[in-house]
Structure formats: C-alpha cells, structure tokens
Amino acid sequence: MSELTAEVAGTTPVAPVANAPNRRRFRDSDLLWSFRRSPVAVVAATIAFLIIGSALLAPLLAPHDPFDLASLSLMDATDPPAWLDGGNWTYPLGTDNQGRDVLSAILYGARLSLLVGVSAVILALVLGIALGLAAGWYGGIIETLIMRVADVQLSFPAILIALLIDGVARSALPRDVQGEIAIYVLIAAIALSNWVHYARTVRGSTLVERNKEYIQAARVIGVRPMRIVLGHLLPNVLGPVLVIATINLALAILTEATLSFLGVGLPPTEPSLGTLIRVGNDYLMSGDWWISIFPGAVLALLILSVNLLGDWLRDALNPKLR
Amino acid sequence: MLSAAWDEDMAERSKGAILFASLALAVLLSVTANAKTFRWANDGDSNSMDPYARQETFLLSFDQNVYEPLVRRSRAMKPEPGLATEWSRSEPAVWRFKLRQGVKFHDGTPFTADDVVFSYDRAVHPGSNVQTALATVKEVRKIDDYTVDIVTDGPDPILPFALPTVAIMSKKWCEEHNATRAADITKGEESYATRNANGTGPFMLKDRQPDVKTVLVKNPNWWGLKDEPIDIDDVVFNRIENAATRVSALLSGELDMIYTVPPQDTDRIANTAGMKIWKTPELRTIFLGMDQSRDELLDSSVKGKNPFKDKRVRQAFNQAIDEDPIAAKVMRGFAHPTALIVGPGVNGYPADLDKRLPYDVNGAKKLLADAGYPDGFEVGLDCPNDRYVNDEAVCQASVAMLARIGIKAKLLAQTRAKYFAKINAPGYNTSFYMLGWTPDTYDALNAIKALAVTRDGKNGVFNNGGYSNPQVDDLSKAIQVELDTGKRNEQIAQALKILKDDFAYIPLHQQVVVWATRDNVDVAQTGDNFFQLRFVKMK
Amino acid sequence: MIAFVVQRVIQGVLVMLVVALIAFALFNYVGDPINNMVGQDTSVSDRARLREELGLNDSFVVRFARFVGNATEGNFGLSYQQARPVGQIILEKMPATLELSFVAALLALLLGVPMGIYTGLHRHSWLSQTLLAVSLAGVSLPTFVIGILLILVFSVELGWLPSFGRGPVIHIGWWTTGLLSLDGWRAIIMPAITLALFQMTLIMRLVRSEMIEVLRADYIKFARARGLTSRAINFGHALKNTLVPVITITGLQLGSIIAFAIITETVFQWPGMGLMFIQAVTFADIPVMAAYLVLVGFFFVVINLVVDLLYYVVDPRLRLARERVAGA
C-alpha cells in the first residue's frame, strides 16, 4: 500500500518549477490546511495566543502594576470581583490579600510563570532527549551510566534539587548578584528534576527503533551516526516525548510555586501565576475564592490549550498519521 | 486535703496497678456508648510524650494534660498550686514547697518528694530541653516525704513563674523502664518515655500514633476531680497540618474543636451554623528588627556606613509602617497593635507606655532626608513564611509601605528551618528581619534579657540586631534580683521606655489566639495558647 | 537473566550510595535544626555544643561515611524532631504511602489505559474529544486545589467522606493496612483520585498516541485483510503492540507517584512518608530526610529493574536476543 500514500501525497501541488517527481511537500501549506479543518486546534490556538500574548504585553494591558509596591493600598485587600457586591471596577477581578489587582497580577504572573515554565521544559527536553538518544544508541556502559544517573536523579524531588542549586549559587556568588540568579536557579532546578522522564522515554523508543530497517539501511549506506540519530531516529521517537512535554509544562509552572514557598523561587513581592495560586489557596476556605480560582483558571486554560495544540501538532506533523 | 478513707482505698489497689489500669479502661469502653468523646486537631503535634523533650508551647501544653508541675497556671495565667499546695521563701535564695498528699501516678505509685528531686535532676541533664526554666536552680533538697527546698544561685523572685514548665515524673516508673534520661539524640538513645506516659494528671495516655492520632482517657483517680469535675470521658487528638483541611474537618462535623485557625477563615466558620469562634490576645509579640551592630549592612545599597545606627532612620522606619491596616486587613482584626516588645498578660507590662507613634509618611521622608538618605536606600528584609500568623503577608505589607518613603526592601521569605538558620545565632546573618517572642516565664524580664541585653553568649541570644545599651544591661541585672514587685515593675517599665524611645525595634502587634469549636463545646482559652483539656465541657 | 538482575542490584546499591552522598551535600542548605530542637532561652554556647555533638559541623563526606556505617547495621539515627529511631518512623509511615500509591496507580491504569484505547480507536468521536479536554483539567489544576475542592464538596457539603487521615487501620505484623475496612476505603478514595488524576491523564495520552501509531502498521492491515474480528484486531493485535512501549513509560510514571504523594499527603493529612518528608524539610530533620531519600532511591532502582525485566518478558524480540546472548 506504500504506493497508495505516494499517490495521495502526489496530489499536493508541487511548485510549478520542480516538475520532476520531487517528493518534497509544502509542509506548511499542508499544516495550515489541516489546522483550519480541526476546530479544536483553532480554539486552542486562539486561547493560547490570547493568554501568552496578553502576558507578554502585561505592562500595556494591565490596569495596575502589581510589582510596584508603592501603589498597593492594603485597605483594598481581598476586595471581591467588580460584579459582586463590595467590588468595584478599578479592580475588575478583585484584589488579593496585599491589595494587588488580581487581573494585573495574573498578567504579570503569567509572564513569569511562562518564562520559567517554558524554558525549564525546553532545557529538560534538550537534556533528556540528548541523554536518552545517547543511552539508547550507544548502549553498554554509556547507557548504564546514564540510566543510573537517572535513577539517582529520580529520587530527589524538585524541591531538594532547588535547595541544593540555590544553596550552592548563593554561597558561590557575591550577594548583590544573587537577586538576578533566582530565575536561573529556578529554571535549572525544575529542568534538572524533569529531564529523566524524557531520557527514559527516548531511550525506550530508541531501543525499538534502532534495529528497524530504515536505520540499518541508513547505516549501511554510510550515513554518519549523528546524522542518523538526529535526522532519522529522532522524529520517530518524538511522539511520546511531545505528550510528556506539553503535560510537564503545567508541572513546571506549579513546581515553581512550591519552590517559591521554600524561599528559593521568585521573591514574594513579584508573584508568578503559580505563587498567586499557592497564596490564594489559603483563602479558598475563607470565601475569598477569587484570589486562587482566577489564576488557577487561567493556568488551566493555558495548559489545556497548549496540550490540545500539542496533540493536534503531533498528529499533523506525524506523516504516518496523515 | 483528701479524706483519709480515700487513701486506704488507693493503698489496697496499688498492688495490681496494671490490672487496675486495664480494669478502668474496660469500664470506660463498655460505657463508651454515651461517654463523651472530645475530638480536636492542631497543626502541630506533641513531638514526644516526654515532658522534657522540647520547650515548645504545644508539647508542654499537651503533655501537661498527663503530667503536672509543682506550680501550674490558673485560667488567668497566674501561678497556682499544682502538685505543690503552698510555697514560700524561707531564705532569700531558698524556696520551700509543701507537696500535695495522697496523689497517685496513673500506675498507682504514690507521689512523694523523691519524685520531685528525681524530676528536677532529670530536667537539667542532656536530652532534656527544659533546663533553662531551672537556670537559676543550684540544688533541690528533700526535707521530708511531702516537703522540698529549692536553692537558687542568688535570690530569684520569680522562680514560681518558671516552674510550670517542668512537670513531675515518677522516679520508680522511669527507673523501671530506664527512662531516667530524656532521649538524647546526640547519643542516639531512644527513651521509653517518648511514647509512653505515667503522670499524675487528669488524663491518661491510651493510644499514641506520633504525628497522627493520640487518645487520652480521663483519670478516674485524679486528685482534682472533687473540686473540678471533668466533663469529658476520652479525648481523640488528630494532627492536621494543612489549615484548609483542618477547617474543613471542623465544618464537616468530624471534629469538635480546632486551632490554630487562620484569621481569614474565621468569618466563614463564625457564619456556619453550629460553630463558634474563640479569641483572646496572645502573649506573642511580632516586631521587625534592624542590624545595628555591623559597620556596613550585609544586604543593602548603602556602602561604608550602617543607616540603622542612625536613630532618625529607625524612627522613619517606625513611622512609615502603618500597623492599623495590617491589623485590620492582613490579620482581619486578629491583632493588637503595640509599641512595645511585650504585650498585655505579661508580668510587668506597662500599659501606659503602649502608644504607637503616629503613621506619618512625610515625617518619615523628612527624617530620612535629615539622616542623609533623601531618596531612600535598598535593604534586604528576611521573613519566615510558615512560623507566625500570616507572617509573609505582614512582611509584604510592610515592604509596600516602606516603598512609599523610598525604601526599596527586597523581601526573602523562607520556611522556618532555613529562616532561623539565617538570622539567628551564631551568624545573625541579616540586616532587617521579622521576629516573634513569647516570654516563657510570662515575665517581661525574659523578653528584655533575650532581645535587648547586649549579646554575651548567655544573654541577648535573640538580640539578632545586636542592639546594645549599657543602661538597659544594668536595668536587666537589677530586675533579675529585685524582690520588691513594685520596684521591679518600675525598672521593667523604665527599660521598655528606653527601647521604645531609642526605636531599638519596630513593634507591630500581639497576635490573637483564635480557636474554633462546635457551639456545644465550652473551653478555657488563655493568651499563652495553653489548652487544658480538664476545662472542656460538652453539652 | 540472573546475571542481569545481579548486575542491576549492584548498580542499585551504588545508586543509593550516590543518593546518600548528594543528600548530605545538600543538607548544608536545608537550614538549621538546632533552633527547633532547643528551648528559646538556650545559650549560644549550648547550641554550639549540641551542633557539635550532632556532628553538624563535620564535612558532609564525614557525615556521609557515618550515615553509611550506621545504615549498614540498620541504624538510621534518631529523628531530631521526634527523638525516635528513623527506621521505626519510616516503617510506621511506609504502609500508608505504599497503599495510597498502589490504589492511585491502579486507578490511573484501570481508567487511563481503556480511555487511551478508546480515544486511540475513535479519534474523532465527540466522546474522545471531551475525554481529552476534561482529562487535561486534571493536569492543569494544581494538586493542592483539586484536593481542597474534593474536600469541600464531599466532606464539608455532602459529608460522605472523611476530610483527612487514613481511617481505622489493621495491624498485620509491622504493616498497617486500611484496605480491609469500609472506613479505610472511604478515607483513601479522595487522596487516591487526587494522586491518580495526573498519572491517568498521562497514561491515557501515551496509550492513545501509541495506539494510533500501531493501527497504521501493516500487520494490522493484513489482519483486517484476513477478515479477523474488530475485537481481535483492536484488543489483540493492536493493544499488545501498544502496551509494550507504554509499559516502560508507565513504569516510570508510577515511580514518580511516590514523589507526587508529597503534596497529596499534605492536603489530606495522609500519614505517609511524603508528609513525613515535608515535615522533615521544614524542621531540617536531617536523619529523616537522608533515610527517605535513600529509600526512594531504592524504590526507583527496583521499579526501573522491574520495568526493564517486564520489557524483556513482554517483547519476544528482546527476550530471544537476550537468551541467545546469554546462551552463546
């Protein structure tokens, strides 16, 4: 049936110039086409775009600057959202326990959370895939070494790793620089505690793919191993990794909040989305639900859309799933 | 005193002690159907049933339902007769105690002076953490079976104030179970007394799952039953560390009482049918401290000098922080603004001094300008985020207020183990910090000696800012030995006034003890957060 | 095969040693337990003496060596907080965590795999789309919020389930179990759901992704061409090939349940090792933390070994290769 795929694929218009039977398809046009056709992807994309966009434009969109402490008025603390009694439109979604406008705090906080979450996931992905491929491809001592490092790594929850890195960083660096490194410590800590999932998954898939024909064929015709691994092997092991990556984004953002609790994360006066939720939790019982629920909802929507987009992208990109 | 008849009856039964205990339990179990079980929860747990394991409020409070000190505290937090019926100072440095007769330990062993001598000896040896309560005690002498003399190193007018911390244990029981020493972690020895108990108190230990659940049963032979009948039969204590879960457990009817209650949840509990909120000012005072010892602050933009050494800067800080909105909004009204480092209920508290300087942003800015910091400066503020009520939130509020006078305070909020490691001895590694203090002896001297006296390793241990004022040091020594209470209180007031005028600290507020119960429950709530089960009534 | 297992056990011990070494390097930064242990008025010198006697001033290598020395005799020292042997505390707390993790893992598998299969088979049905979206909610809401919401609904409002604790437990030797009583099960439902939600979503999506890929394979097309029933194809041929790669990923995920248990146990006051660990961190109770980390390290080594063994048992291609190598 391989001929079938060729036939159907052949239907995609090839650039008029290249009339030769050139199998190079216009991926983007294909992508765009399947994107428009799936409503879920469109809705997810708009939500994600809205949240990420408004987070990046926080300084322009936010009615207040939650990080400018002088502007906070404690007397307005825990005001309910505007449409409820006791609320007013200067604070559309109400205020938190410090008098910070929840809407503005969400925008600024989302920016921080995205910065930390996304970079941590990317770092973890790169690290995990590299080590996973190395382990799966070379096997033997290298595989054992990497897998045992992974075991060691797994037994340390992110919290402890953060404490270690933070401690080392704080003692190694002069005091004034320490403020800036908080973000990098966070990203490193979260990434270091997550790369193992990717590494093991990639290794598992590499073991399976490694002895498949198309890899052996590439080997036979003398393609350089690195080229094989990255060019041929990687795309085929990306499936499950993408699944884990999109889900771990949520985990990364929430881990940042737990680390902030330990005094390792971002300063409490500049709360991230995760910290807003954590602090808000103390008010869930007291009826000031909006302090935690709105940021939680935004985070949930963000993760939802990112994951749905991830699903669609993985299906669209995977030629076998055409 | 107890009637003679009651004594003979006890004497016969003492032989089958273990049999007796199980018999009592069997009786109770069969009667459980309509027996009153009081179920309650706290965020902490008594880390050990050994009353000397740690000098920490909850452990002392919980264990003293099973064990009793010679001198206990009344509902008004004043010393009252416990296992000692009366005491007097036979010589300036000797206190004589008359012991209560006819008292039995839970296993039936009679209580005598030997137990007191043994207990005070055990309390000052390694493994015990309550030795500071007996810091001034030189020797404990048994005069006869029911009289004991305590000799102090120099006159100690407030020894009875310190004794409620040290409960009395049974010498025989400890020797039988080789628990003559509290568990000494450095030696790695475990002690039988950690998980088992044999006190003289109103309740007996029935089942102990550390950090999970502990069940106490009423002691049917408690010496105090006649004067103070105990309404409840057994007590089930659960540890629930998470505030939201703890409040839910109360609202769902699984518990009859909980504390601590987060201030922000009190409205919801109060408005729920069948629930009641109890509150009273706590002896704990929360304040901000400033490093006045170093020539250059560890964590500040100011180089070459220490701004906090300038009184005007300290005053500016004092007047820039408006305690009223903090008390009203952050603490939801559960805080009593204060200008001193001790609050009402503490012995020697001078109420007239307790007026804060007015909140004055412009005045503060002017002071800063006069001191040479027209556009303020940067300083690192250290705070705990899980030690005092809404501690991180109070810090954030203060940082926001300081920002209005140009002070850029970088807040570092950490969990308590890391926090205290940073700001406490030996390093005192902080420039600007939050601290809370409850005087163990309920006497102002304890606060002054710990917080304001010049640091010398023994005193001023928690003077993390390194405040040093010879006048205060002299006053502290005088108060230590002053026998005349009137004169002593005057000296305390004088010391506190110096601290206030010198702005040694930035006092914020006394916390308010908040408990929550079902409305059919009546409890005795005191400012020291000491919860005595014997006062609990359940309709 | 035996040689393989022995080799892995040796590696496991090595891993635990490394874990302990790193743990002690870490303990310089977890704060100072002394302040929590002694009374407020203890003098600075007494505090210094206690710190010296506890060996907190030694270099972490020395403390590591001492820890390993004692550990080999089964002595993990006393907990700073409870002044009780750490070994005893862990034995008390372990059953709670293992039972909770087991029930959560079961839940995650029993729900995750079938849902994964369904959404894999019927990719475009509306039920699949809703399942995919709803399951994501489980992942994106923080464990803490999910826990509290469950308590609010089922304990406070409806009063059906206890809001905290493990319910009555039955002692079997040193093991305590809550699974033999109705109240025990009522207590475990909510924590298990909270813990399982994240894993279930992950397992479902992995099974779905793998199932979709397998359904495109030639042997499935050939099976259809042979007129086999849909059931035989989907749940025989397709499912078996789907589960092989999923096993390793799931094995790993279930391992991380133990790490996840920390937050769930805190919310539901579940008396397990996770809660013990968090209390140890906030108290800087070093012996407890060290023992916990080494134990979790041991768990992961075992889980990874089991997963790798399972891999060979399930996939004949690897099994026969292994035997031939072993045999040759």
Next chain:
Amino acid sequence: MISGAEPLLRVEHLRVEVPTRRGTLVAVDDVSFSLAPGEVLGVVGESGAGKSLTGAAIIGLLEPPLRIAGGEIRLNGRRIDNLPYEQMRRIRGKEIGAIFQDPLTSLNPLYTIAQQLTETIRTHLDLSASAARERAIALLREVGIAGAEQRIDHYPHQFSGGMRQRVVIALALAANPKLVVADEPTTALDVSVQAQIIALLKRLGREHGTAIMLVTHDMGVIAETADRVAVMYAGRLVEIGPVQRIVADPHHPYTAGLMQSIPRIGERRARLAQIDGAMPRLTEIPPGCPFNPRCPKVFDRCRRERPDLLPAPGSDAACWLYDPATPGSDSSARQQGVVADAR
C-alpha cells in the same frame, strides 16, 4: 476474455475517488475486467497507476478518505462493493485472500506464527484448536517451510524475508479462499527468493483452483506467471488480454513501451528502451487519452477524445489506433510501425 461460465470476479466500471483540497480526484477511472476461477490475472503499470487501489477496492480495504464512487464488484455473481462492514469482513480471508508487499511488517511481531495462523483459521472455519493447529502445520509444509512442527511456535523475527512471505501466503490461504489479491508479493524479496515465491503461487493456484490477481510493476513476473494481463495507466485500464499475445504483440503504445523495457535473454541491446516523460499526476491528467503526451503515435483525436477499450486482434486496447473509424486503421500494420520506430 474467457467467456461462458459466470466469472469468479467481475469488476464493472469501477471508479475510486479521493476528496482533496483541490477537489475530488479520480484514482481509478472506469475499470472493468473479470477473473475466472483458477486464472491468474496480472495487473501491471507504473506506481501510481491505480493498480493497488483496484486491489484494495476488491478486498474492501480502501482507507478513508478514499472511497468507491462508482461501478460494481461482483464475487461469484454477488455484489461485494456495497456490503456492510460485518458481511464484508466475513468474506475477507474466507473468500478473498490477500498478500502484501513487505513480509517484514506484515506479521505481528508479538504473536507466534501458530497464534496468527490458528486465529485466522478458526475465525472462518469451524475447527477445534488442535484441528486448526494441524491445518496450520499442513499449510506451512505446503508453502515449503521445513520443520513446520517446531517452527510454528517461533516468532516472525526468527524467520528470513523469504520464509516470512511464505508464512504470509499460508495465512492468505488459511481459509481456502477462491480469490487471492497479491499486491507486489515479490517486490521486497531478492531475485532468487522471488522465483521460489512465484513458483509457489502458481502451484497453489493450480492445486487449489485459486484465482490470483497479481499486482506488480515487474513485467518479468507477469510474463512468467499470469494467464492474462491488464495494463493500467493513470487510473485507467489501457489494455487487457492473454499474456502471450500482449508480450509478443502489444497493441497499446504504452504496453509496447513497457515490453521494450524488459531485458530478454539472448537479445543484445546496448540500452533498454525507455518511455520518455512521466505518468501524469491525478490532478494533471490531460484530456483525451492520458498517454497522449508520451505516445509516439499520437494524433489530434488522441488529444481530444478519451478512447474506450476497443477490440484489437487478440486483446482489447484503449487506443484510437484501433478504432475502425480511424482512416487506414490497419491495426496490425500500424502496430508493427509502433514497435519498429520506438527509440
């Protein structure tokens, strides 16, 4: 065309379409042919000519969005192109067997050969497990696998490519189907094994009276195996007839071109003939005869009207050369010309 008795398989005006962004494309256009019991029909053409799709349509395994848009497929006189899934499923394997190209991926790696064989047998034949196993072992022996008794419990990866294809054939014949659609059965095998598989197919066809629709682009295999040949180009049937006639005397210029490209023993020729240009994409099929851009004998009518299958001596060809109305249409003479001046 072997006339007379109702053919085993009759395909009339089969039309397979696929909706794409650029409108619906016709992958198989108005194909009609029939297959008698025991007969081997070769279906040949370049890849993309629609031969595999025709096979898939017959088995009823067209994967969406491909669908049968017109025409009928009859097996033993009964229409099978519009049956509900369950009824079609019962036919597959029982009455129509299938053999795919790549033996390495056709067998489930996690099932033993025994499991896969007995499963298929018991799906269609009412046999007990042991009887099914007996039959499976017999099948394996029949397809030439030595030591079938032991090897039946092995896994696919323990067999060579050729042996696996034998197992695939055994599977295809498991329920004794009357028709087998083999889609490029030998393409993935090396030449020596190819010959064995071809010989095996022919033998089984004869012994079981199984008709075989052999889809391939290898004219050599067709010449050796098929009784009749159908040549497809751009989704259409351009010529169909007995293999000797087609090989010796191809009528349709495209068939002639194909014949030129087969190396023959004993023939000395520097370069094999090649047909210039490429088969048009489904989206760019020219009007008239689809082959006209590459056809050496093209004339204006070819570019305008689409030729139907016209009877030509010995075989039918869809080419205006054989339309009696075409002036000087001496089909045979013209045909000679085609062969001579093909480059």
